[in-house]
Amino acid sequence: MKFIKQFLIILGFSYLGEVMKLILPLPIPASIYGMALLFAALLMGIIKYTDVKETGIFLIEIMPVMFIPAGVGLLTSWENLKPILLPVCIITVVTIVTVMLSTGWVSQRIIRKTGKKDE
Template identity: 30%
Template sequence: MIKTFTVLLGYQCLGELIAYAGNLPIPGAVIGMVLLLATLSLRPGFSAAIESDALALLRFLPLLFVPAGVGIMVFAGRVAQDLLPIAVSIVVCTALTIVVTALVGQGLCALWPPSAAARAPLTTPFASPLHADEKTAPAAADIAKVETP
């Protein structure tokens, strides 16, 4: 466990050093995570060495939320005064995140090559909302005629 913790802290320190030396606007912890991801991708054996201990460290992840909760309790009066701007910013940022994620997903799907494998036909009557011609949806009267098993 000590070895894994040392490796994780080493990557964070390396990221902080790169961010500080390069005067980068990216947090050092993020740079360290990217470097760790690159190492794990390039050396598969490395992940096996730290995986079990890293999973054990994840059990203590909820403890990291304690300082944020204490901060909200200490500054509850200030949060209450600024509740409307905080709520609006949360809603707007959440909506923007969903929109940007959808756009990035669509962009990646457009770049991804279509699958060459033929897809097997669906076997259950409820698997597809389309008629056999796969272009039109069945009418409501057709749906009512479907027998259930």
């Protein structure tokens, strides 16, 4: 029952994200709204970390499996992707490098600000 409760909490916030997507005319995916709401609820203490911990860990562990349908979808769209392959590859590489650099920079700033260092 614990896992069902945790999953329903996460699912509820996902549903709230879908509702927000319908209400707000911004180009933000519903899943982002849901994650932001769950994060806010965790920060404000409305939801305790232990209320979603195990199910959250499980969902993160199975995340790679969720990319298989997207990969198969790319294979079935090969004819459409073939003419624009070079620009897509360049954009992908630039995006990956940008995300890695910005994540590293933000992490370093947070570590320096809090004074915590892993030794």
